[in-house]
Amino acid sequence: MARTARKRALGAVAAVACAALLAACGGGGGDDSADGETTLTWWHNGNNDPLKGYWEGVAADYEAENPGVNIEISALQNEDLRSRLTAALQSNDPPDLFQQWGGGEMAQQVESGLLMDLTEELPEEIESVGGSAAGWQVDGATYGLPWSLGVVGFWYNKALFAEAGVEPPATTEELLSVIDDLEAAGLTPAAVGAGDKWPAAHYWYYAAVRECSEETLTQAGVDLDFSDPCFERAGELVESIVSAQPFNRGFLGTSAQQGATSSAGLLANGKVAMELMGHWNPGVMSGLTEDGEGLGEDLGWFPFPTAPDGEGDQAAALSGGDGFSCSVTAPPECADFLAYVMSPEVQRGFGATGAGIPTVQGTEDSLEDPNLVTVAEYRDQAPYVQLYLDTAYGPNVGGALNDAVSLLFAGESTPADIVAAISSASS
Amino acid sequence: MTLLQHDRGETSADRARARSAQGRPPSRRGSSASADDWRRRGEVLLLVTPALLLFCCFVLLPVAQAAYYSVWSWNGLTPLEDFVGLDNYREALGDPVFRGAIAHNFWIVGLSLLVQLPLGLGVALLLNRPMRGRALLRMLIFVPYVLAEAMAAVIWLLMLQPDGFMDAALESVGLGRAVQLWLGDPGVVMVTMMVVLTWKYVGFAIILFLAGLQGIPPELHEAASLDGASWWQAQRAITLPLLGPTIRIWAFLSMIGSLQLFDLVWIMTGGGPANASSTMATYLISQGFERFRYGYGSAVAVVLFAISLVVALLYQRFVLRRDVADRLGGRRR
Numbered sequence: 001m002a003r004t005a006r007k008r009a010l011g012a013v014a015a016v017a018c019a020a021l022l023a024a025c026g027g028g029g030g031d032d033s034a035d036g037e038t039t040l041t042w043w044h045n046g047n048n049d050p051l052k053g054y055w056e057g058v059a060a061d062y063e064a065e066n067p068g069v070n071i072e073i074s075a076l077q078n079e080d081l082r083s084r085l086t087a088a089l090q091s092n093d094p095p096d097l098f099q100q101w102g103g104g105e106m107a108q109q110v111e112s113g114l115l116m117d118l119t120e121e122l123p124e125e126i127e128s129v130g131g132s133a134a135g136w137q138v139d140g141a142t143y144g145l146p147w148s149l150g151v152v153g154f155w156y157n158k159a160l161f162a163e164a165g166v167e168p169p170a171t172t173e174e175l176l177s178v179i180d181d182l183e184a185a186g187l188t189p190a191a192v193g194a195g196d197k198w199p200a201a202h203y204w205y206y207a208a209v210r211e212c213s214e215e216t217l218t219q220a221g222v223d224l225d226f227s228d229p230c231f232e233r234a235g236e237l238v239e240s241i242v243s244a245q246p247f248n249r250g251f252l253g254t255s256a257q258q259g260a261t262s263s264a265g266l267l268a269n270g271k272v273a274m275e276l277m278g279h280w281n282p283g284v285m286s287g288l289t290e291d292g293e294g295l296g297e298d299l300g301w302f303p304f305p306t307a308p309d310g311e312g313d314q315a316a317a318l319s320g321g322d323g324f325s326c327s328v329t330a331p332p333e334c335a336d337f338l339a340y341v342m343s344p345e346v347q348r349g350f351g352a353t354g355a356g357i358p359t360v361q362g363t364e365d366s367l368e369d370p371n372l373v374t375v376a377e378y379r380d381q382a383p384y385v386q387l388y389l390d391t392a393y394g395p396n397v398g399g400a401l402n403d404a405v406s407l408l409f410a411g412e413s414t415p416a417d418i419v420a421a422i423s424s425a426s427s
Numbered sequence: 428m429t430l431l432q433h434d435r436g437e438t439s440a441d442r443a444r445a446r447s448a449q450g451r452p453p454s455r456r457g458s459s460a461s462a463d464d465w466r467r468r469g470e471v472l473l474l475v476t477p478a479l480l481l482f483c484c485f486v487l488l489p490v491a492q493a494a495y496y497s498v499w500s501w502n503g504l505t506p507l508e509d510f511v512g513l514d515n516y517r518e519a520l521g522d523p524v525f526r527g528a529i530a531h532n533f534w535i536v537g538l539s540l541l542v543q544l545p546l547g548l549g550v551a552l553l554l555n556r557p558m559r560g561r562a563l564l565r566m567l568i569f570v571p572y573v574l575a576e577a578m579a580a581v582i583w584l585l586m587l588q589p590d591g592f593m594d595a596a597l598e599s600v601g602l603g604r605a606v607q608l609w610l611g612d613p614g615v616v617m618v619t620m621m622v623v624l625t626w627k628y629v630g631f632a633i634i635l636f637l638a639g640l641q642g643i644p645p646e647l648h649e650a651a652s653l654d655g656a657s658w659w660q661a662q663r664a665i666t667l668p669l670l671g672p673t674i675r676i677w678a679f680l681s682m683i684g685s686l687q688l689f690d691l692v693w694i695m696t697g698g699g700p701a702n703a704s705s706t707m708a709t710y711l712i713s714q715g716f717e718r719f720r721y722g723y724g725s726a727v728a729v730v731l732f733a734i735s736l737v738v739a740l741l742y743q744r745f746v747l748r749r750d751v752a753d754r755l756g757g758r759r760r
Contacts, residue, residue, distance in 0.1 A: 112505045249608065250610070
């Protein structure tokens, strides 16, 4: 008897203690108090120089001109930043100004009422980046501004191309024959970091840009309907490239950027002739060679070849970039500081660092690297730029797309499977 | 939980015995006894609270939360408003990639036991004999286990690159034809992974077995050798049975670790190529976190939890029970 009573008492005590503790661990969330001083928290992915130091300078300059404003910077590695940002946006205490990649992911944040509408706040700055802002807009309203926007294309080794006697291809037909010629010369034509999935998926995104009309692509970004046959043709185009077997040995496990055996490392060390990659590649490559130079003078760039039979605009570019958004709880100074970040002088300074391609029209002349100048010219001449499709479609459909394309590279799925995978993820 | 109950049962039995030893008749239990009781309750509360706090915050609460989130379609940002019932579970269990991941986990569970048990036992028996440099050997064998998972994974990742250290090493000893795409070939990657896992965790088995071997009284072996038993007979009749509890506990830890395997795989292959090395935990991260499907990820987490729990309970019920019963019985006598 005494034992049951004691058991019960202990049980009750345990239950109460447990409940109290649960309440204790559920709590949290601070509030910033602003006593005349305003603190702006700023999260970005420039965790390496030159960008890290450049942003620090920009923040210091702004603080000097605007007494009473303190800017607290958190420079985080890209993937770290993504996961922490998701958690922070769910909390009561999100960062004020933060990295924004636009597209479907941003649309979710807008839908959840987390972002400040910048349409009225920064009309001039939005105007100054022109069509580049499209990826950062939802229903005509602007929720973020891109400060760097590059296009994806083939980075190639001029010396190896010369050795095989080939020129950069203009059409996909020519690409296949270039692959054959490079192989015949005993070279590995291309590297792809299929282990990271998105580098492989870039082939499909670009194929879709070539095969699908702008209207179809834009509409698919909104209603996630992929029934148009052009999406399957995009897969067939990729399949024709994969079946020519241009890629480095073991490409299914190759990473994009880690070490000399990554796809960027293989190109940088002259082991392969080309790689389809974003505008950041020269910077990554130089870090992966012993002399820190990358390919140097031998590095060239050409756009993704055209598919003459495709319905898409053959001069359109696949792009992606980095922007900033203000959270809805941020003080008004956030938009003001963002305007400063987007000012021509800050954008020119950014272009001069070579860490990206500035978006404000007329500041491209600050670029010093000739390859980046080529990339910027291609971007500016493109009738429209399509945001990376995984970003545009959001993490869920985008992730399913990347998985499905990398399975195609492994020979374990078909063009129709890709369409089926993204259709089922979007339903 | 069961342990707690056993302990409590034991203390009350002890107390009853203590009381009767003092010859105090039950009717004379007065205020001093109940004060004693309250003091004991206070003690229990004081001692249990910190553990209970940690257990509630970091085990019960997350498990309950995961179970709750798992019935919603939720991207982590919007309020919970899209109730989907058991759809997430249906989707997970119907997804060939997740089923493949479960199969990989059980493959790892089985092979870990099959490979590491004889290997660990053999090395432990060797290292238990007096020999020169024994301490150094023991240390070397334990090093991989002490090394952080992330570091071990990166080291292997670098060594196993095409034309990397491993390929060069094989070629230099004339085994160039054995070179594989260690991490890039869907048909090879699980074998590679098993080798790395064995390298990483066999040290743990060895150190546990060594500790168990130290607990076997040498008199038994002396007696056996007086009776003319051979070394093998002695190992079979004395060492193995007495090492049984240690082996069973090690097998338990190994199984649970295999079911929850994440870091090594995530860093070396991310579950690839073509999902050939995915585990339940890597699937959870890539589907739940990377795709912002927190509801679905929670459902996968609940499935992982349920599988681990069932395996743990079955193992306790049918394999460990004897060890626990023996121990408690022994103490009571």
